[in-house]
Amino acid sequence: MNIGIVGTGHIGATLVKKLSAAGHSVKVANSRGPETIEADLLQDGAQPVTATEVFEDVDVVILSIPMKVLPEYRELAMGLNDSVVLIDTSNHYPMRDGKLLEDSKDIEAEWVQESLGRPIVKAFNAIGAPALAGDGRPDWATGLIAIPITGDREEDKATTISLINDIGFDAYDAGAITESWRIQPGNPAYCTDLTLDELPQALANANAERAPKLRDIFVEAAYERMTDAAETNPPADWGVQLSRILYAPK
Numbered sequence: 001m002n003i004g005i006v007g008t009g010h011i012g013a014t015l016v017k018k019l020s021a022a023g024h025s026v027k028v029a030n031s032r033g034p035e036t037i038e039a040d041l042l043q044d045g046a047q048p049v050t051a052t053e054v055f056e057d058v059d060v061v062i063l064s065i066p067m068k069v070l071p072e073y074r075e076l077a078m079g080l081n082d083s084v085v086l087i088d089t090s091n092h093y094p095m096r097d098g099k100l101l102e103d104s105k106d107i108e109a110e111w112v113q114e115s116l117g118r119p120i121v122k123a124f125n126a127i128g129a130p131a132l133a134g135d136g137r138p139d140w141a142t143g144l145i146a147i148p149i150t151g152d153r154e155e156d157k158a159t160t161i162s163l164i165n166d167i168g169f170d171a172y173d174a175g176a177i178t179e180s181w182r183i184q185p186g187n188p189a190y191c192t193d194l195t196l197d198e199l200p201q202a203l204a205n206a207n208a209e210r211a212p213k214l215r216d217i218f219v220e221a222a223y224e225r226m227t228d229a230a231e232t233n234p235p236a237d238w239g240v241q242l243s244r245i246l247y248a249p250k
């Protein structure tokens with residue numbers, strides 16, 4: 001498939017490397033221009049381009065950038081052919097992004113769709129960067145990690161699921177965009193690296209009241225840990241273990 005990716009951060013860079021290694025034709029952009037994209041990302045044939053070029057002649061566009069900058073891509077998103085699959089990996093962390101939603105119970109993906117003027121598939125938002133960069137079977141998971149997705153167009157979700165399978169993960173269709181709050185930060189299926197067998201119960205245990213509060217507690221703990229002068233970055237499983245404890249139902 002011809003895939004365009006905007007974002008070369010923790011998630012975007014991994015998707016560029018894995019999707020091109022899986023044989024897809026990948027174009028990639030960041031905010032600073034094609035010349036700034038590291039050679040490491042291009043080793044399996046990905047092409048560095050401008051953000052505008054990402055949207056040209058592609059079957060799939062993946063936006064892996066901060067949620068607050070997504071509205072900048074409205075015109076390009078609305079100019080895509082209807083058949084193109086638009087995937088968004090973003091999450092809303094008000095402590096980092098500022099407050100984008102009027103109500104903490106508003107659905108993030110609905111805000112994204114309204115901002116972009118086009119249907120999206122919400123995917124890769126509920127897996128942490130270390131797990132996505134790994135082989136899908138980290139020590140802390142009980143089997144192959146399943147990545148949950150949501151979206152309103154069945155064909156778009158089928159394409160997204162096949163891409164997830166191509167890079168070595170299971171995928172789970174968690175329903176329509178109206179259900180996507182269940183895979184937002186603070187819920188049991190968010191960044192807890194669950195298998196296909198484990199995900200349905202975790203999604204059923206989602207709690208829209210508690211999730212924003214638990215998400216913010218997680219961020220406080222992560223900031224404290226990362227700014228502790230005696231420590232380097234936490235180990236790869238740290239966020240998963242904390243999320244499992246914090247986001248579990250009462």
Ligand SMILES: NC(=O)c1ccc[n+]([C@@H]2O[C@H](COP(=O)([O-])OP(=O)(O)OC[C@H]3O[C@@H](n4cnc5c(N)ncnc54)[C@H](OP(=O)(O)O)[C@@H]3O)[C@@H](O)[C@H]2O)c1
Nearest residue numbers: 007008009010011030031032064065066090091125128129
């Ligand atoms: N980190 C995680 O574990 C994780 C997990 C799941 C989902 N997510 C979500 O996925 C998204 C990406 O996360 P990340 O951790 O990969 O972010 P990141 O490491 O902070 O990287 C952000 C990327 O977005 C690019 N960018 C920023 N503004 C841009 C703009 N206006 N136009 C084009 N590119 C722009 C940056 O390019 P420059 O470097 O050129 O500025 C950078 O490549 C976020 O929405 C995040 O919430 C993150």
